[in-house]
Amino acid sequence: AQSVSQHNHHVILSEAASLELGCNYSYGGTVNLFWYVQYPGQHLQLLLKYFSGDPLVKGIKGFEAEFIKSKFSFNLRKPSVQWSDTAEYFCAVNAGGTSYGKLTFGQGTILTVHP
Amino acid sequence: GAVVSQHPSWVICKSGTSVKIECRSLDFQATTMFWYRQFPKQSLMLMATSNEGSKATYEQGVEKDKFLINHASLTLSTLTVTSAHPEDSSFYICSASGGYNEQFFGPGTRLTVL
Numbered sequence: 674a675q676s677v678s679q680h681n682h683h684v685i686l687s688e689a690a691s692l693e694l695g696c697n698y699s700y701g702g703t704v705n706l707f708w709y710v711q712y713p714g715q716h717l718q719l720l721l722k723y724f725s726g727d728p729l730v731k732g733i734k735g736f737e738a739e740f741i742k743s744k745f746s747f748n749l750r751k752p753s754v755q756w757s758d759t760a761e762y763f764c765a766v767n768a769g770g771t772s773y774g775k776l777t778f779g780q781g782t783i784l785t786v787h788p
Numbered sequence: 789g790a791v792v793s794q795h796p797s798w799v800i801c802k803s804g805t806s807v808k809i810e811c812r813s814l815d816f817q818a819t820t821m822f823w824y825r826q827f828p829k830q831s832l833m834l835m836a837t838s839n840e841g842s843k844a845t846y847e848q849g850v851e852k853d854k855f856l857i858n859h860a861s862l863t864l865s866t867l868t869v870t871s872a873h874p875e876d877s878s879f880y881i882c883s884a885s886g887g888y889n890e891q892f893f894g895p896g897t898r899l900t901v902l
Contacts, residue, residue: 709893716792717832717881717893763831775822776891778831 675700675768679779686754687787694749694782696764705767706747707776708738712760720762723747734758756788790816792884794894801872802902809867809897811882817862818884822891823855826879838865872901 680695698704708720721732728740738749747764764779791814801807811821820839824832836852838844838859846852854876856868865884869876877900883891 716895717883719890722890775834775837776832777834778824780831 675704675766675777677764677766677777677779679762679764679782681782682780683783683785685785685787688756689753690786692749692751692754692758692784694762694764694784696747696749696779697745698747698764698766698777699745700766700768702768706738706740707765707767708732708736708747708749709763709765709778710760711763711781717763720749754784754786756786758784759786760784790814790884790886790892792818792882792892792894794880794882794897796897797895798898798900800900800902803873804871806868806870807872807899809869809880809882809899811865811867811884811894813863813884813886813892816884816886816892818865818886819862820885821859821865822883822885823857823865823867824881824883826881826896828879832881835867869899872899874901877901 677698706723709717710720711717720736721730723730723740731737736751740747762782765776767774767776793812795810823835826832834847835850836844836846836857838857840859840862844857859865879896881896883893885891
């Protein structure tokens with residue numbers, strides 16, 4: 674069974690700092706990769722997704738992620754964070770290439786951005 | 789994006805009672821719905837996958853007789869926690885997919901069993 678690992682449980686940054694959240698997965702076959710964000714008191718929202726093609730994908734709110742197949746990684750990045758980016762971020766993997774199939778989530782990373 | 793609602797948003801019940809949680813896709817037809825459980829400070833764990841009109845597929849370790857899932861229509865799935873006990877207290881989240889490249893998540897239901 675596949676697993677997803679997020680490297681950091683809690684990241685604290687100041688506004689304008691750059692962000693990189695790590696995500697590694699274990700599955701040797703075709704995968705679809707996702708990053709979700711959960712703002713305080715709100716439901717999960719999709720930030721971005723990778724199915725195929727350009728391994729550098731851009732999402733909403735200035736986020737991007739790079740799929741590195743050789744490293745089984747899909748790290749999330751943002752060059753300059755804002756206070757409003759304070760939220761919990763989840764990496765998720767769907768194995769087998771079914772784009773709307775079941776997801777395996779990482780443990781989540783809480784991002785706190787200080788103004 | 790598409791909207792998924794859950795009802796109730798929170799519920800408190802006595803041990804031994806059953807609780808039903810509804811998940812609705814408000815503006816699209818959901819051929820597949822997923823039920824997740826989230827413990828405090830932990831990730832979402834998939835409990836089961838349900839397709840409209842067929843029996844749900846449960847993940848390993850999830851008791852199908854305890855967590856009854858019904859997906860009777862393309863816009864509604866229900867999760868019933870039968871004979872709830874304090875260890876069933878958790879945050880239950882559903883998601884829905886209409887066959888496109890995305891799952892849409894509900895806001896979750898906080899269950900507290902006394």
